[in-house]
Amino acid sequence: MTASPVEILPARRIRLVETALPELSGRHRSAMDRAWEEAVRANPALFDGPVAALTGLERDGADGLVLSWARATYRYRALRQVPDAPAYASLFVSVAQPADDGRLTVGRMAPSTAAPGRWQLPGGTVEPPDHGAELDLMTLRAHAARELAEETGSETPADALTPWLTTLGGRGNVGVMFTAPPRPAEELYDRYAELVKTETARGRDPEFDRIELLGSTADLESLDGPHVDYLRPVLGAYTHA
Template sequence: METDPPRLTDEQTAAMTRGWEEAVAANPALFDGPTVVCAGLERKDSDTLLLTWYRATYRLYVLRLDPVHAVPAPSVFVTVAQPTDDGRLLVGRMASSTAAPGRWQLPGGTIEPPETDATLDMEALRRHAARELAEEAGHHVAAGDMELWRVTQGDKGNVGVHFRAPACPAEALHEQYTALVGAERAQGRTPELDRIAFIRSVADVAGLGGPSADFLPMLVARHAASRPADHEGGSR
C-alpha cells in the first residue's frame, strides 16, 4: 500500500544533499534512481503481509547513517535463490562500482516504484526478480517460474522478498555469467557482480572471503535444510 513520504526539514534536506555529493565523489558510479522505501510491514494473517511504502530516490539512504539528521528509511529488495541441479546455490560478489563493493549475496536488487497507474504486487516483484537475475547473472527465467520462498526483515528494517528459481546445471549458469561479463565489458560497462560462486552450507559462506548480506547465512541454511540428503560435496 503506497503512502506519502515523510516531510524532511530544511536541515535534513541540506544534510542529504551534502551526504549524497560526498558519496558520489567517493564512487562516481552511484546514481540517484527511484526506489521504494518501507514505511511499515504488518502481518494480516498467516498467508498475508501488508507492506506500506513510499517513493524516494537513493539519496535518501545517506540520512540513515547521519548522526544528527537521521531518517529511518528501510529499503525493499528482491533476491533470487538460484539452485544448481546438484544442490548448490549461486551467490555473487558485488563489484567495486556498486553501493556495497565486495559483499556476497544472492542476485537481486532494490525495488523500483511502479508507474503511477500500476500496482506494486507480487507479480511485479516476480518480474523484478527475474530481471535482476538476468541482468546480474545472465540467466533468464520466466517471471511466472519464480516461487516466493521467504520474506525477511533485517535489524535495520530492510525488507527482502526472496524468490526461488528452477534448478539449473552449474556449468550452464557459469557459462551464462561469463557471456554476460564479456558482453558488458565489450560495451564499456562494469558487471554488477564481479565474481560468482556455488555454495552448499553456511560454512561455505564463511569460506567465500569478505562480507556477506545479513540475510545470506539464514537463507543458505534454509536451502541446505531443504536439499535431498544425497547431495554431497563442497563449493566451487
C-alpha cells in the first residue's frame, strides 16, 4: 500500500467531458517509449491497449464532479518513470460486492497482471468508448458490471449497481465506485471457484488468483501482500455506513 492519502468525494452527480490529450515533447515521448519497453520486458503480459486518461477534476457544486478525460494507451503510464514529464492520472471503476453478512469481496491480482500480488476491489481502468460515443455514468456502470463478472464470476446487471462514492488518490487517480446487491458468502466463493475452473480449462489465468471477504479495516492485516491505497478508507466508509 502506498502512503499517499486518499480523499473520499461524496459525488452524487458525475459529468464526464472528453478533451484532447496534451502534446508530449519529442524527448518525453522517446523516454516514455523506452520506459514502456522496459516494463514489457519485465512483464510480457502488459499490453498497450486503449485507456481513458484523466486530465482534470473539478467540483460541481456541493455534490457533483466534472471529470475531464482523453483517449490514451497504457504506455502513457510509463511517464511516471520519466523525470519532469507530465503524468496522466488513471480513471477506474470498482465494485463493493458485499456478502449477506456485510463483508466485502476483495481479490488478489494474479502474477500475469500489471500489479501482481496487489489486493483490491473488483474493477479496472476505464476504456474509452468508440469514437462518437459518449463516456457517461451509464457507461461506467456497465464497465463495472463487466469487471465484476470477469474477476469474480458474480454476474450482476449493470442497472443493479448503485453509484456510491468517488475516490481521489495521491497521484491524482480517480475511482468511481458502485455497490452491488448482497449475495450469500458461500455463493460468492462458489461463483469465483467456477470462474477459475472455466478460465483454467480455456488455458487462461483468472485476473484474481484469490478472493477474500473483509469485515473491517482490521482484516486488512491478514492479507498476504500490498493493497491499493483506496482500500482502507473505502472499507472504513462502508463498514461505518
